Amino acid sequence: MPDIIRQYKEQQTFVMVKPDGVQRGLLGEIIKRFEERQLRVAALKMVRPTEQDIRNHYPMEDKDWVTRLGKKSLWTFADAKLDPVKYLGTDDEYTIGTEVVQWLMEYIAGHRVVAMV
Numbered sequence: 001m002p003d004i005i006r007q008y009k010e011q012q013t014f015v016m017v018k019p020d021g022v023q024r025g026l027l028g029e030i031i032k033r034f035e036e037r038q039l040r041v042a043a044l045k046m047v048r049p050t051e052q053d054i055r056n057h058y059p060m061e062d063k064d065w066v067t068r069l070g071k072k073s074l075w076t077f078a079d080a081k082l083d084p085v086k087y088l089g090t091d092d093e094y095t096i097g098t099e100v101v102q103w104l105m106e107y108i109a110g111h112r113v114v115a116m117v
Contacts, residue, residue: 015115019111063094
């Protein structure tokens with residue numbers, strides 16, 4: 001087998017099924033969809049991530065990343081024709097991004113997620 005094909009076949013990706021997917025019982029369907037595309041689940045475990053685990057996974061200290069989260073949120077508000085100042089108290093991308101980071105932390109921390117490779 002040529003090296004380029006071997007490298008491609010040996011790539012690994014981390015997948016996390018977040019708390020709502022676990023609670024809704026979607027794990028079997030998610031795995032099925034990967035396997036239908038000839039992808040193999042090499043490892044899987046259910047964990048309750050700590051705040052530090054989440055900080056290690058997401059680049060929460062990266063100002064540009066946090067700002068992009070805020071920008072995406074503002075796009076969502078614009079699509080829904082909602083005023084972000086009315087609901088969030090600001091229209092500043094970074095400030096909204098930091099709020100989204102906090103929501104993400106609260107959403108994932110202490111709940112069961114499934115980690116797969």
